[in-house]
Amino acid sequence: MTTHIDATGQVCPIPVIRAKKALEGMGEAGGVVTVLVDNDIARQNLQKMATGLGYQSEYAQKENGTVEVTIVAGEGCAVDSCAPADNSGLVVAIGRDTMGEGQQELGQILIKGFIYALKELVPPPTHILFFNSGSYLTGSDSNSLEDLRSLEAAGTVILTCGTCTNYYGITEKLGVGEIANMYGIVTAMAGAKRLINL
Amino acid sequence: MAYILTFANTHEAIFAEKMLLQAGYSVGVMPLPSGIKAGCGIALRVADHLASKALLQKNNIVVSAVYQATANSEGTGYSEVEL
Amino acid sequence: MTSLLSNCTSGGCGAKIGPGELSKVLSGLPVFADPQLLVGFDASDDAAVYQIDADTAIVSTVDFFSPMVNDGRLFGRIAAANALSDVYAMGGTPLFALNLVCYPESMDIEALGEILAGGAEKIQEAGAVLCGGHSIYDKEPKYGLAVTGRIDPQRIWRNNTPIPGDQLILTKPLGVGIVMAALRGEMADDQAVQAALSSMQRLNKYAAEKMHGFPISACTDITGFGLLAHAKEMAGEAASLVLYPSELPYIPQAHTYAGDYLITAAAQRNRNHMQGFVKLGDTPFALQELMLDPQTSGGLFLSAPKSCAQELLSAIQEMEPQARIVGEVLSPQNLPILLR
Secondary structure, X not given: OEEEEEOOOOOOOXXXXXXXXXXXXXXXXXXXXXXXXXXXXXXXXXHHHHHHOOOEEEEEEOHHHOEEEXXXXXXXXXXXXXXXXXXXXXXXXXXXXXXXXXXXXHHHHHHHHHHHHHHOOOOOOOEEEEOXXXXXXXXXXXXXXXXXXXXXXXXXXXXXXXXXXXXXXXXXXXXXXXXXXXXXXXXXXXXXXXXEEO | OOEEEEOOOHHHHHHHHHHHXXXXXXXXXXXXXXXXXXXXXXXXXXXXXHHHHHXXXXXXXXXOEEEEEEXXXXXXXXXXXXX | OOOHHHHOOOOHHHHOOOHHHHHHHHOOOOOOOOOOEEEOOOOOOOOEEEEOOOOOEEEEEEEEEOOOOOOHHHHHHHHHHHHHHHHHHHOOEEEEEEEEEEEOOOOOHHHHHHHHHHHHHHHHHOOOEEEEEEEEEOOOOEEEEEEEEEEOHHHOOOOOOOOOOOEEEEOOOEOHHHHHHHHHOOOOOHHXXXXXXXXXXXXXXXXXXXXXXXXXXXXXXXXXXXXXXXXXXXXXXXXXXXXXXXXXXXXXXXXHHHHOOOOOHHHHHHHHHOOOOOOOOOOOHHHHHHHHOOOOOOXXXXXXXXXXXXXXXXXXXXXXXXXXXXXXXXOOOOOOEEEO
């Protein structure tokens, strides 16, 4: 069975993705995939992928500067399709600058430790939301700034409630992430696979 | 911040963090890493362990031990620093 | 909303003319010999430096490209951060910037407003001023800046002066090109994209500020040519660089995507360019691709003495938590780059 793919005009990684999908679709029976591309770099990337996955490949110049790459998936050479990694879907909502009920100084140190530990989660949370006194934790004088910036660099979206920073007069001192309104906060919470509410 | 200070109890840890912050030292809070034993489950990360320890000693806060964090192939290792 | 990417090929630094092709053309130009020109393009340094008097030199650089994201403001920020980066990589301070704009007549003008607003934000964050620019119609949008900065002529961080014995630090994680390629293929995880966008928008200002107290022997920023090409530039004739592929910081999903061949055309061009300068064979494929991956607005790659490298790294990590020591400098070996 042969699948023909015309990938002229398409930019890497599209030709490789299409070819890979076609190869995966062939399963155990194997088959042949031909891909038409318009530049030699795409040809090189296709052959790189084919060789890496253990297939034979060859190419031929066609008219108009196009190149046809032929990849042969022999019988019994199923390609493992790798689903892209699921993100955590975890949203953490921090509504105060302390953790738990009791002495304030204990609560304040606990939440710092909590934020540090959040940073060690793999995969990281998708969102961390700060509101009411929690807004102090994203201010420029917060001792948790380094950890929160690290989380942001790993892809976690950090949102602080604008109404709250306005109330406390600390909007200009935002040190990490962005200001959000209640809609942004509600949307993040509603879209969570799991929600931790401190 | 590559050094970790541990304490015998939480009151010491809370006080220590307050002292160091007031004196303008860079200090971070972290849960006690699983490779280390100490009385209190909260540890402090500091950049300058010698100055930090000296300041705390002046204020009668006892630091149980000081560790150095090093990144290795398995994650982070902690080795005790003799003072 | 206007789709910026509708008439674009691959934007960002993936669109740079390959280093080999470019040097062929540049080598045919006359050599300009002016004693005031402290840094020209003969060493392919990050920016040009021209001396004014004993204490002052001007740094000048220009950078522009077509969009790699659909959001105008994000694109503006990324393009500006990318252009400003070269000034920081020389050890300079940006003073002012001029806009460079190409925009399709048919595209909605508000989207251009967003792009310029994004650029202005980053210029402001850099403490510099926007003082004009030039715009023309073109079938594909492009944006960037010409940036002028100042530098102390005694404290220029050149890109090819590492000292054997020094250690190498990389301040931002690799894999931005791969993640954006996966995004084009609609196979990217939201978080990976966020991490890539966050990295591309971040000014190298903060890492550079931490570096100023230390004796930096060489510094450059990682661009569309990828880490290996810049490492080769840094090695030059007088040194060889050893890199530790397992120590490289990278966006975790990029490693997976690289293993799945979600890679760029630019990386293949970079790979072709590096032939004969480094032996990639023993390094796992995904790490090879990460080292060749074109970065847009990449981090700083610098060398500093072993005696202060750890302290310098800790200082940089306060602003760039994923910075790492990624190698060391040796006296010249049989290849400019060795992988261990």
